[in-house]
Every structure is written in C-alpha cells, then in structure tokens.
Amino acid sequence: FIQRKVIGFIVLSIMMVCACGYRFAGQGLFPNGVERIYIEVFENRTSKTGIERVVTNQVVFEFTRQREQSIVGSAENADAILKGEIRNIRTQTISRVGTEVASEREVIMTVDLKLVDQAKGEVIWAAKGITDRQAYNVDENSKLATDQNENIAIARLSERMSERIFGRLTNDF
Numbered sequence: 001f002i003q004r005k006v007i008g009f010i011v012l013s014i015m016m017v018c019a020c021g022y023r024f025a026g027q028g029l030f031p032n033g034v035e036r037i038y039i040e041v042f043e044n045r046t047s048k049t050g051i052e053r054v055v056t057n058q059v060v061f062e063f064t065r066q067r068e069q070s071i072v073g074s075a076e077n078a079d080a081i082l083k084g085e086i087r088n089i090r091t092q093t094i095s096r097v098g099t100e101v102a103s104e105r106e107v108i109m110t111v112d113l114k115l116v117d118q119a120k121g122e123v124i125w126a127a128k129g130i131t132d133r134q135a136y137n138v139d140e141n142s143k144l145a146t147d148q149n150e151n152i153a154i155a156r157l158s159e160r161m162s163e164r165i166f167g168r169l170t171n172d173f
Contacts, residue, residue, distance in 0.1 A: 008035075009051070026040040030070070031115060031125045037070055038078035038118075039063065042111070043085040047077070051086055054156045059084065062162035069171065078118050082169075085112045088128075094135060101140055107132040107153050109172055113165060132161050 030037065040061050046050035051139040060084070063071050072078045095104040109132060115125040136153035139145035 019147045030170060032080075033115070034080040034115070034117075034124065035070060036072045036077060036079045037063065037082050037115070038072050040073045040075075040084070042057040042083075045085055045087050046089045049088050051089060051109075051154065054154060055079055055084070055086055055109075055161070056159040057163060058155070062159075062166050063068070066166055075118060076145065080118055080124055081116045083114050083116060084165075085111055086110075087114075089154075097140070102138045103140075104135055105138055106133045106135045106148070107150060107157060109154075109161065111165075113169075115169065125164070125169060130161060130164060132157055132169075134160070 006115070015168050039056065041055045042052045042059075060071065075081055086109065089107065091105050091107050094101040094106050095102070097103045113126065113127045113130065114123050116122065117124050134153040134157035136149040137146075139149070
C-alpha cells in the first residue's frame with residue numbers, strides 16, 4: 001500500500017511538472033521565432049582596452065555551447081543580430097590589510113543588450129543594466145600578479161554574464 005502511494009506521488013509530481021510547462025532556464029526559444037543569430041563584437045564604452053573581445057568571445061562560446069546550430073558567422077545569414085554594449089567596468093576594494101593596503105578587490109561590469117531583426121531593423125528584445133561582479137585577490141608585492149588575478153576575474157565574470165544573457169534571451173515566460 002505504501003509503495004503504491006509513493007509511485008502515485010511520483011507520477012502525480014511528474015504530471016504536474018509537465019503540465020505547468022516547467023523547463024530549465026535557457027531551454028526556451030529565441031524571441032519572435034528567431035532561429036539564427038549573429039553576435040556582433042560588443043561596443044566598449046569603458047577605458048578597459050580589449051574587454052569587448054573577452055566578453056563577446058564568451059557570449060559566442062555560451063551560445064554555441066547551448067545551441068550551436070543557432071549561431072551564424074555573418075549578419076546576412078541571420079534572422080537577428082545580438083548587439084551588446086559594455087557600459088561600465090570598475091573595480092573597488094572589498095577588504096583591506098590595515099588601513100591603506102587592499103587585500104581583495106572586485107570587478108563590476110554592466111552591459112546592455114538588444115536583439116535586432118535583421119530584415120526589419122526593429123529591436124525584438126532588449127535588456128539594460130545587466131550587472132555582475134567578481135572578487136579577486138590583491139598581491140601587495142606584485143602588480144603583475146594582481147593584474148593577472150583581475151584578468152581571471154574578468155574572464156569568470158564574462159562567463160557568468162554570458163550564461164545569464166543566454167538564459168534571459170531564451171526565457172519565454
């Protein structure tokens with residue numbers, strides 16, 4: 001009798017999950033029936049040289065990882081173009097050793113995005129002010145080591161942001 005209740009509960013749970021349309025984030029469709037997307041190199045509105053390549057490459061990697069067949073190599077072959085703008089990137093100290101020496105900083109990045117219909121030139125989808133942060137250690141004896149830690153933090157931050165971008169673009173609820 002107890003085994004029958006457990007099986008019934010499992011079947012009921014599966015039916016409820018399926019009935020409500022639940023799916024994992026990023027499993028939905030692109031907006032407006034878009035199937036093929038071209039990703040432009042993001043605009044860099046910051047003073048951090050080269051950040052646009054790091055972020056764009058990570059977004060392309062994430063989209064390719066999630067839906068390889070959806071990414072095209074030219075705007076002419078796309079239904080829509082994903083355009084991004086790195087609006088802000090800054091660092092701030094989050095912990096100190098004493099009053100003057102930083103031991104940990106974080107890098108904070110903000111991006112704006114829009115998906116533009118290739119044929120009509122209209123914005124299909126937009127997300128403004130996507131912001132995230134990543135901490136990194138400061139090596140008080142080596143600026144080179146601190147710069148390397150910052151670059152690793154930016155790479156991790158770009159990876160996480162690209163996952164969020166894909167998830168937001170494919171969330172259709």
